[in-house]
Amino acid sequence: MLDRSRAPALGVDRPFRFPGIRKRRLANGLSIWTVSHGQVPVVTMVLLIRAGSSADPADRPGLASLTGDMLDEGSGDRTTLEMHEALARIGAQFDTEVGPDATFLTLTTLSRFRRDGMALLGDMVIRPRFDPADFERVRQLRMNRLRQLKDVPSAVADRAFTAALFGAHPYGHLAIGTTTALEAMSLDQVRAFHQTAFVPERAVLLVAGDLDHDAAERDAQDVFGPWTVPPGWQPLPEPVLGRPPDPRDRVLLVDRPGAAQSELRVGHSGAPRSTPDYHALLLANLVLGGQFVSRLNMNLRERRGFTYGARSFFEFRVGAGSFQMQASVQTDATAEAIREAIGEVERLCGDAPITPAELETARAALTRGYPRNFETADQIGRSMAQLALYDLPDDYFATFVPRVQALSLDDVQEAACRHLHPDRLVSLAVGDADRVASGLEALGRGPVVQLDPP
Amino acid sequence: MDIRCERRVLANGLTVLVHEDHACPIVAVNVWYHVGSKNERPGRTGLAHLFEHLMFEGSAHHDQGYFQPLQAAGAVLNGSTNADRTNYWEVVPTGALELALWLESDRMGFLLPALTREKFENQREVVLNERRQNYENRPYGRAAMAMLAALFPPDHPYHWLTIGAPDDLRAATLEEVHEFFATYYHPANASLAIAGAVDTAEAFALVERYFGDLRPGPAVAQPANELPTAGGPRRILLEDRVELPRIYLGWHSPAMFAPGDAELDLVADLLGSGKTSRLYRRLVYERRIATEVAAFQQSREIAGYFQIVATAAPGRTLDELEAAILEEVEALAAAGPTDGEMTRVLAQAEAQFVYRLQTVGGFGGKSDQLNAYNVFLGEPEYFTHDLARYLTATPASLASAAARYLRIPAPVAVSVVPQGQHALALSDSALVVVH
Numbered sequence: 001m002l003d004r005s006r007a008p009a010l011g012v013d014r015p016f017r018f019p020g021i022r023k024r025r026l027a028n029g030l031s032i033w034t035v036s037h038g039q040v041p042v043v044t045m046v047l048l049i050r051a052g053s054s055a056d057p058a059d060r061p062g063l064a065s066l067t068g069d070m071l072d073e074g075s076g077d078r079t080t081l082e083m084h085e086a087l088a089r090i091g092a093q094f095d096t097e098v099g100p101d102a103t104f105l106t107l108t109t110l111s112r113f114r115r116d117g118m119a120l121l122g123d124m125v126i127r128p129r130f131d132p133a134d135f136e137r138v139r140q141l142r143m144n145r146l147r148q149l150k151d152v153p154s155a156v157a158d159r160a161f162t163a164a165l166f167g168a169h170p171y172g173h174l175a176i177g178t179t180t181a182l183e184a185m186s187l188d189q190v191r192a193f194h195q196t197a198f199v200p201e202r203a204v205l206l207v208a209g210d211l212d213h214d215a216a217e218r219d220a221q222d223v224f225g226p227w228t229v230p231p232g233w234q235p236l237p238e239p240v241l242g243r244p245p246d247p248r249d250r251v252l253l254v255d256r257p258g259a260a261q262s263e264l265r266v267g268h269s270g271a272p273r274s275t276p277d278y279h280a281l282l283l284a285n286l287v288l289g290g291q292f293v294s295r296l297n298m299n300l301r302e303r304r305g306f307t308y309g310a311r312s313f314f315e316f317r318v319g320a321g322s323f324q325m326q327a328s329v330q331t332d333a334t335a336e337a338i339r340e341a342i343g344e345v346e347r348l349c350g351d352a353p354i355t356p357a358e359l360e361t362a363r364a365a366l367t368r369g370y371p372r373n374f375e376t377a378d379q380i381g382r383s384m385a386q387l388a389l390y391d392l393p394d395d396y397f398a399t400f401v402p403r404v405q406a407l408s409l410d411d412v413q414e415a416a417c418r419h420l421h422p423d424r425l426v427s428l429a430v431g432d433a434d435r436v437a438s439g440l441e442a443l444g445r446g447p448v449v450q451l452d453p454p
Numbered sequence: 455m456d457i458r459c460e461r462r463v464l465a466n467g468l469t470v471l472v473h474e475d476h477a478c479p480i481v482a483v484n485v486w487y488h489v490g491s492k493n494e495r496p497g498r499t500g501l502a503h504l505f506e507h508l509m510f511e512g513s514a515h516h517d518q519g520y521f522q523p524l525q526a527a528g529a530v531l532n533g534s535t536n537a538d539r540t541n542y543w544e545v546v547p548t549g550a551l552e553l554a555l556w557l558e559s560d561r562m563g564f565l566l567p568a569l570t571r572e573k574f575e576n577q578r579e580v581v582l583n584e585r586r587q588n589y590e591n592r593p594y595g596r597a598a599m600a601m602l603a604a605l606f607p608p609d610h611p612y613h614w615l616t617i618g619a620p621d622d623l624r625a626a627t628l629e630e631v632h633e634f635f636a637t638y639y640h641p642a643n644a645s646l647a648i649a650g651a652v653d654t655a656e657a658f659a660l661v662e663r664y665f666g667d668l669r670p671g672p673a674v675a676q677p678a679n680e681l682p683t684a685g686g687p688r689r690i691l692l693e694d695r696v697e698l699p700r701i702y703l704g705w706h707s708p709a710m711f712a713p714g715d716a717e718l719d720l721v722a723d724l725l726g727s728g729k730t731s732r733l734y735r736r737l738v739y740e741r742r743i744a745t746e747v748a749a750f751q752q753s754r755e756i757a758g759y760f761q762i763v764a765t766a767a768p769g770r771t772l773d774e775l776e777a778a779i780l781e782e783v784e785a786l787a788a789a790g791p792t793d794g795e796m797t798r799v800l801a802q803a804e805a806q807f808v809y810r811l812q813t814v815g816g817f818g819g820k821s822d823q824l825n826a827y828n829v830f831l832g833e834p835e836y837f838t839h840d841l842a843r844y845l846t847a848t849p850a851s852l853a854s855a856a857a858r859y860l861r862i863p864a865p866v867a868v869s870v871v872p873q874g875q876h877a878l879a880l881s882d883s884a885l886v887v888v889h
Contacts, residue, residue: 002663004515004564008556010527011549014479014651039477040455040812081739084729088798091805110805137742144745144767147697151593256695260590261583292521302519305579308587328587330579361526368528368547372480376812 016371018397021384022213024220028227029201032220033388035208035380041111043209044381047121048388049103051197053177054170054239054319062142062177065098066185067193069138071105072096074129083120090116098175101318102389103197108378111210115219118207122223125198135187146179150454153256153263153328157430160254160451161265164247164426165322170239196236200227204388209377241319244269249449250426251440255433256453262334262431266341267324268424273316273390279403280415281314286362287354288312288344288416289325293361295344296325306333310341314419318390323420331432335439338427342445346422353413367401455811457837459647459824460654464662466670467642471824471834472657473649475814481650482815483554484543485562486825488645489638491618492537492611492677492756500581500618501626503535505634507577509542513557514564520557527553534817535616538755539829541822545815548651552660558646559664562639566632574628585617593696594870596888600690603888604866605704605759611677612757620889640671645828649821650814679709679756690868691876691883698745699871699878700765701772703779703864707760710753710830716843717855718751718760723799724791724852725749725782726762730798732782733764743770743778755830760859772869772880780864787861790853803844811837 024032056063072087072094073080087094090113097104105124109117149155159174166172205224207216246268271277282290289296289312300310310327325345329337348354374380374397387396427443429436433450440448459473491502510520510533524531527550533542544554589595599615606612646665648657708714725733726749737744747764762783764775791799813819827836869879876885 002667004556004560007516007523008552010553011551013528013547013549016479038812039475040808042808042812081730081735085794085798088728088730089801091801091803093805093809108809110808137739140742140767141738141745144698147768148593148745148765151695151697153591260586263591291525293519293525301580302576305576306583308580308584328583328591330583330586361522364526364528368550369530370528371478371547372530372545375478375480375814378812 013368018374021394024217026200026221026225028225030224030227031204031388032217033204033206033384034211034213034216035384036211036213037208037380038210038377041210042108042377043111043114043117043207043211044106044108044377045118045121046206046381046385047105047125048204048206048385049125049198050101050202050389051236052099052101052103053173053175054100054241055197055236056170056173056177058168059181060185060189061173061181062175063185063189063193064103064197065175065177066139066142066182067190068096068098068103069142070130070135070190071124071128073134073138074131075123075127076129078123078129080134086120092117092120100171100175104385106378106381114211114216118219118223122227125203126227128194130187130191132187135190139182139185142176143179143182146176146182153259153430156254156454157263157265157428159454160252160430161267161324161428164252164428165267165269166244167247169244169320170241171317171319172244195230196234199229199233200224201229204385206381206384206388208380208384239319241317243320246424247426250446251443251448252426252428253433253437253440253448253450254428254430254453255450256430257432257434259331259430259432261328262331262429262436263328264334264337264341265324265326265428266338266425267322268421268426270314270321270323271316271419272319272321275316277415277419278316280407280412281419282366283359283362283404283407283412284354284416285312285314286365287358288348291365295348296341299340299344300327300329300337304333306330306337331435334429334431334436335443338429338440339443342422342425342427345420345425349417349420349422354409354416356409359409359412363404366404370401455808455837455841457811457820457824457835459834461834462658464641464666466666466668468665468668469645469828470658470661471645471647471828472652472654473647473820473824474652474654475649475820476651478814479548479651480545480814481548481551481648481652482543482545482819482821483551483558484541484647484649484815484821484825485558486645486829487540487639488643488674488676488829489540490536490538491614491616493638494611496608497622498626498630499614499622500616501630501634502540503616503618504578504581504623504626505631506533506535506540507581508569508573508631509533509561509565511573511577512568513560514567515560516557517568520561523553523557524550529554532817537612537616541825543815543822551652555660555664559668562641562644562665563668565635565639569631571628574631578623578626581623582620585620589617594694594700596692596694597700597702597868597870599888600692600868600886601702601704601761601866604688604690604868605706612754637672638674641665641668642670643674645825647821647824649819649824677756687884688866689880689883690866691879691885692868692870692888693873693885694870696870696872698765698768699772699869699875700763701775701880702868703762703776704866705760705860705862705864707751707758707859708753709757710755714855714859715751715753715758717847717852718859720799720803720844720847721786721852721856721860722749722751722760723802724786724795727802732786733762733779736782737764737775737778741778743767743774766878771878776867776880783856783860787853787856790849793849796849800845800847804841807841
């Protein structure tokens with residue numbers, strides 16, 4: 001008879017080895033990394049360019065992103081539609097992501113179309129068409145998108161909170177930029193940004209999936225070999241990415257009359273990706289708000305029912321990062337949810353430090369759960385892009401689990417307290433001001449400063 | 455791409471599917487219950503989904519949350535409810551397969567002793583907040599409710615959204631939740647798929663151990679499709695906190711896997727997928743009267759609906775958009791796709807199909823797909839046949855599907871406009887208020 005009252009013991013997991021990365025550098029400076037992986041005939045290519053929204057000139061927020069958006073609008077004498085017909089013929093999934101530190105062009109296709117896919121990627125970055133009519137259309141679509149985002153509470157919160165934490169810092173704006181800046185932007189500025197930033201020395205091509213290393217490298221040489229730096233090229237000015245000063249106001253409110261919920265952000269600026277505390281902070285965050293059973297979610301969702309879910313994260317970047325807690329909560333719980341979120345940080349660094357059981361749950365999530373991050377070509381391509389962007393060592397994936405296993409409770413607790421500062425936390429609510437303002441005042445964290453709606 | 459599995463049916467009626475894939479040392483466990491919001495009744499909408507939440511809150515032999523032991527074992531897990539089915543899945547490291555099966559079997563067989571009023575009331579609040587976050591506080595969030603309510607009559611099981619109505623959720627009782635479990639949550643109404651780095655014989659032995667003695671339940675009657683007739687107003691106007699007006703056109707269409715379903719999937723791609731699609735090209739790229747367009751064949755178990763959505767560019771009216779959309783639909787129905795379009799749409803269909811086979815678990819991975827084929831068709835290895843539904847389509851079959859289902863005037867047109875700006879809506883639209 002089966003005894004159901006006892007959980008079965010966990011068995012030993014089968015071992016996992018990250019497939020080896022082969023690296024090569026072309027004469028023009030482009031790095032090429034390949035990984036042969038998987039049984040499904042799929043390949044993912046990521047072209048990483050080390051220039052993102054932090055490279056936007058101070059008076060032109062959105063320039064990097066607009067440039068990224070123009071890359072698939074035709075190349076050479078191929079129009080936008082011809083470019084997209086070619087992508088469709090190989091069943092490609094293609095996206096351009098412009099982050100704070102880099103631009104990523106990611107293309108997934110069936111492995112028999114690898115060469116065609118690479119040629120399309122090459123055309124986009126080497127010979128973008130930058131047609132004036134396309135530019136006007138793309139700019140107009142982005143302005144309409146910005147207009148629509150005014151009504152998306154999470155987008156409003158992200159914009160306001162980014163500005164609050166980082167101010168005039170290169171990280172102080174979202175990649176999409178502002179309407180005012182977009183209106184003033186010209187195609188010449190896009191061309192100039194492309195010429196400066198999109199050069200082989202700033203780029204890494206990552207190819208993962210069902211492939212032969214030699215063949216993939218040969219294709220890359222054929223496609224990207226002719227990519228050269230334009231005459232008279234001046235390097236992109238490097239953004240200054242140190243930690244920004246803390247904002248004066250710590251309780252912020254964006255009015256959304258009649259809103260069904262309040263969208264919350266609570267956090268402060270923080271450490272860069274290069275911090276030696278990186279692994280310890282991953283663990284600490286899993287305890288605090290990084291997974292379902294974390295303190296924050298169990299409190300706000302499972303005990304109080306205020307929200308569909310609450311989470312926290314450290315956003316690590318090349319320069320200063322941030323620590324943030326996020327939730328969308330019912331209006332009448334707005335102030336209490338913020339108080340509880342701040343309370344969780346205070347308790348973690350105060351009278352309720354991380355317990356051994358919490359640490360082991362977090363550790364298992366990172367270590368035993370590690371292999372599932374490398375199932376698809378897309379996952380491997382994007383993971384490699386992180387290595388490339390942050391200059392992480394070749395053995396990073398192989399040493400990740402041992403490094404996490406080596407951390408003690410004290411290591412993690414001390415790292416948490418070094419990087420979490422309850423007194424510095426800035427709180428932002430996007431919600432119905434009439435119903436939430438007095439509660440926010442009563443938090444006792446300073447005056448409530450109402451920001452203009454976007 | 456043939457995906458093979460071994461299938462067995464336990465004595466209590468539970469169907470078990472095992473597929474080996476040793477590429478990555480993980481195992482996916484995926485359970486489907488053949489119950490969704492179409493099994494609810496008017497006045498108690500949202501119950502199937504609320505119930506899904508309660509399945510994570512503990513069972514007789516593990517009376518605490520399901521996330522703790524699984525996350526502590528390095529697993530990820532989730533669940534979802536739609537109109538036709540509810541699924542639960544874990545992706546676990548190889549050493550935690552038995553743990554996942556112990557938990558899944560405990561909530562299949564022994565949920566109710568642990569289901570307290572306190573848990574029920576807490577999760578009801580969570581679900582009400584899920585509804586606020588994903589529908590009420592989201593631009594255009596109520597359009598889907600208005601569309602379904604107008605497309606399917608009040609007694610049709612697709613009349614309401616799976617999230618349910620707040621009043622219905624508040625009116626639900628713990629006793630009704632118990633009854634729901636007794637009716638739908640038992641082995642004979644479930645399908646269990648295990649995919650990944652397992653040995654098939656070991657997997658079946660574990661399943662027999664944990665699920666073999668669960669009691670069978672009553673046979674489940676699935677609702678039939680009453681021929682949908684448009685009863686109420688066809689042209690509907692909603693006000694919302696939005697900057698740009700948007701139009702939703704809806705047509706009745708074939709059910710999942712029925713003749714015409716795959717063809718309409720491809721018609722949707724031809725019309726609305728990517729920059730080369732006809733609607734994007736015409737409305738966004740050339741005429742610039744819209745900022746975005748999309749088209750979907752939403753096929754469900756007993757009926758489907760085809761939807762086209764477009765957002766107006768500033769200063770443009772929805773009447774203008776509707777006319778342009780219908781012109782493209784008519785052109786496709788009359789002359790079918792070009793050879794170039796046909797090549798592209800089939801290449802995309804094939805590639806999308808292959809991309810989905812890269813993962814063993816989670817939403818849409820191989821284990822989920824095995825269960826989908828098994829529950830809806832009784833053929834878990836349907837993969838190749840499914841792909842063939844698309845690859846055998848011809849320009850003529852696509853034109854004919856478009857002509858048959860979309861050439862009639864759209865039974866429902868929903869306009870969503872900024873507060874007070876009724877003039878931007880399709881002409882002759884009637885204002886409705888959706889909560």
